[in-house]
Structures are given as C-alpha cells and as structure tokens.
Amino acid sequence: MPTQEEMKAALQGYVDGFNAGDPAAVAALFADDAVVEDPVGHPRIAGRAAIDEFYANAVAGGAKLSLDGPIRGSHGDRAAMAFTVEVPAMGMRIRAIDVMTFGPDGKIVKMEAHWGPDDIEQ
Numbered sequence: 001m002p003t004q005e006e007m008k009a010a011l012q013g014y015v016d017g018f019n020a021g022d023p024a025a026v027a028a029l030f031a032d033d034a035v036v037e038d039p040v041g042h043p044r045i046a047g048r049a050a051i052d053e054f055y056a057n058a059v060a061g062g063a064k065l066s067l068d069g070p071i072r073g074s075h076g077d078r079a080a081m082a083f084t085v086e087v088p089a090m091g092m093r094i095r096a097i098d099v100m101t102f103g104p105d106g107k108i109v110k111m112e113a114h115w116g117p118d119d120i121e122q
Contacts (some may be wrong), residue, residue, distance in 0.1 A: 002106040004073035010108065011071045011081050011100060018065045021053040031107035038113035039096075063087045068095070077102045093121040 002010075010029050017025030027048075030036075036045040036054060045054050066080040077103050085094040094115055101110040 001077050001104060002102050007077075007079035007100070007102055007108050008071045008073055010102070010106065011079050011098075014098075014100075015065045015067060015081070015083065016024070018063065020058060021059055023059040025053070026059070028053045029108050030111070031103050031105070031109045034107070034111070036108050036113075037110045038111065039115050040112050061087060062089050073112045091122060095119045095121075 014026055015028055017023070017029075030048070030051050032048045033046070033049075034051060036051055037053075038045070045051060064086045065083050066086070068084060071079060071081045073079050078099055080097060080099045082095075082097045084117075085096060087094070096113050096115040096119065099112045099114065100108045103109045
C-alpha cells in the first residue's frame, strides 16, 4: 500500500499536471485498468485509452484547479482533495471533492468526483 506521502504527492501531481496543461502527466497517475466516475452518478470511464481521452478533453477546455484546503490522506488506500475548477471559456466554476483509491503500486485505481448541480457557479 502506498504511504500517505505518496498518495498526497500523486494528488498534488494531478493538480499540477492539470494546471500545466499536461493531460499525459495526469493520466499517467492512473493504473491501466483504472475507473473514473466524474461526477459520481454519471457513467464510469474505464481503461487507459478512455482515461487518456477524458483528460485530454478536460485539459483542452482550459480548466484550472485550485485546492480549497490541504490534501487529505486516510488510514487506508485512499486520499481526497477539495478544490475548485475554473473553466474560463464557459464562465463556470465547479466546487468538487475528489476521492482517489490507490493500488499497491501507488497508481490510482479509482477516482470519484463528488459534485452536483448546486456546486456549479456560472
């Protein structure tokens, strides 16, 4: 199981990769058989090719992430972060909490994005 420091570093790498406009850096944090549910309640995105495409589209939209507080660990294989997504092209802001589950190799195996209609500002 990855350490708290490794999981927190991966989540910081997620934010940094997004903000650098580097979807490959973000997707590289995920296991080949990972699952992304963004937001929770929408169809899941599964597998390397689908995850690569998802992040390529997300980053191409010009979205930027800013943490709303420290990245949080757990006593297990999960870490979470509260953050705000700014999408200037759409004049939109989304407040989200992502919970990532990690595999033994430190790669993300599951990502759950928690945000709903009330968390979007136009």
